[in-house]
Amino acid sequence: MNNPDAYYQRDEVSNSDLTALKEILYPRPVFGDREAAFRFGSIVDALITEPARVDFLHMTIDGNPIDEDEFLHAREMQRALRAEARRDLFLAKVLEKADTQRFMVNKGQVFDNGGFEFTLDTRCKWDWWLDAPHFGGDLKTCSATTEKEFLDSVDYFDWDRSRAWYMDIANSNKDFIYAISKKNFKVFKLFINNREEAIYKRGREKYEDLAFKYWCFAL
Numbered sequence: 001m002n003n004p005d006a007y008y009q010r011d012e013v014s015n016s017d018l019t020a021l022k023e024i025l026y027p028r029p030v031f032g033d034r035e036a037a038f039r040f041g042s043i044v045d046a047l048i049t050e051p052a053r054v055d056f057l058h059m060t061i062d063g064n065p066i067d068e069d070e071f072l073h074a075r076e077m078q079r080a081l082r083a084e085a086r087r088d089l090f091l092a093k094v095l096e097k098a099d100t101q102r103f104m105v106n107k108g109q110v111f112d113n114g115g116f117e118f119t120l121d122t123r124c125k126w127d128w129w130l131d132a133p134h135f136g137g138d139l140k141t142c143s144a145t146t147e148k149e150f151l152d153s154v155d156y157f158d159w160d161r162s163r164a165w166y167m168d169i170a171n172s173n174k175d176f177i178y179a180i181s182k183k184n185f186k187v188f189k190l191f192i193n194n195r196e197e198a199i200y201k202r203g204r205e206k207y208e209d210l211a212f213k214y215w216c217f218a219l
Contacts, residue, residue: 007103007123007125010105010123011121012105012106012107012120012121012122012123013120013121013122013123013211013214014122014123014124014125015124015161015162015165015166015207017214018161018165018207018210018211018214019158021210021213021214021217022158022210025213037141039070040070040073040074040141040182041140041141043061043066043070043071043074044074044077044078044139044141044180045127045139046061047074047075047077047078048078048081048139049100049101049127049128049139050100050101056075059071073182076185077141077180077182077185080180080185080186080187081095081178081180081187082095084178084187088189091178091189094128094130094137094178097130098128098129098130098136099126099128099129099130099131100126100127100128100129101125101126101127102125102126102129102136103123103124103125103126104123104124104125104126104169104170105121105122105123105169106121106122106123106169107121108121109121109122109168109169111208111211111212111215112208113208113212118212118215120211120214120215122165122169123169124165124166124169124170126138126166126170127139129170133174134170134172135167135170135172135173135174135175135176136166136170136172136175136176137175137176137177137178138159138162138163138166138175138176138177138178139177139178139179139180140159140177140178140179140180141179141180141181141182142179142180142181142182142188143181143182143183144179144181144183144186144188145181145183145184145186147188150179150181150188150190151190153179154177154190154199155202158203158206159177160199160200160202160203160206161203161204161206161207161210162203163175163177163192163199163200163203164200164201164202164203164204164206164207165203165207167192167195167200168204173194173195174191174192174193174194175191175192175200176189176190176191176192177189177190
C-alpha cells in the first residue's frame, strides 16, 4: 500500500531518519513482524485521518486491496476511537476540526550540542494539526493493554522524541498522543502541556543526540 504523496521523497531530515540512524548505531532485537506492524498502522491512519483514500465497501486503500482480517480489525479500532470521542470532548473536537496529514518544513533549524551550533533542514507530518491554538498530535496503534504498558511504549518506541521533534519544528508549546490498543481496543492518551514537562525534555535530549550524529555523518 503506497501513500500517493511525495512527502517521503523529500530531502529534509525527519524523525524517521533519526530512527533509521539509531537502528544502525544501536541495533537491538526485533520482536514480531515490524513491516506488518507498520503496514497495519498505515491502514488505521488512513481510515481515521484520510478516509477519502479508502473504499470501505471494497476494502481498498488507494485502489489497493487490503487483507479482510486486517481491514476489519482496523475498522474496530476506528470505532473504538469514535466511541472514545463521545466521552472525550477534546478528542471530539480534534476529529471534527483538525487538519490531517499536514506536513511542515523548517529550513536551517538550529541545534545545539554542548554549545556547538549546527543546522539541519527538517520536516514532519502531523496526523492532526489545530491551526488556531497552534499545536497538534499523533495517532498511534499499540500492543499495550494497560496504562503502564502504554507509557513504557512511549519511551521504548521513542514517541517522546517524535513529539519533541514535531513541537520544535512547528514552534508549538503543546502536543498530544492518542493510541489505540490492537489487543483490547482501549484508547490511551498523553498530553504535553508545556516545554517544562519531563517527557518533552526527555524527547528533546533524545533527538538532539541523534541530530548531531546525523549531522556528523552527513558531512
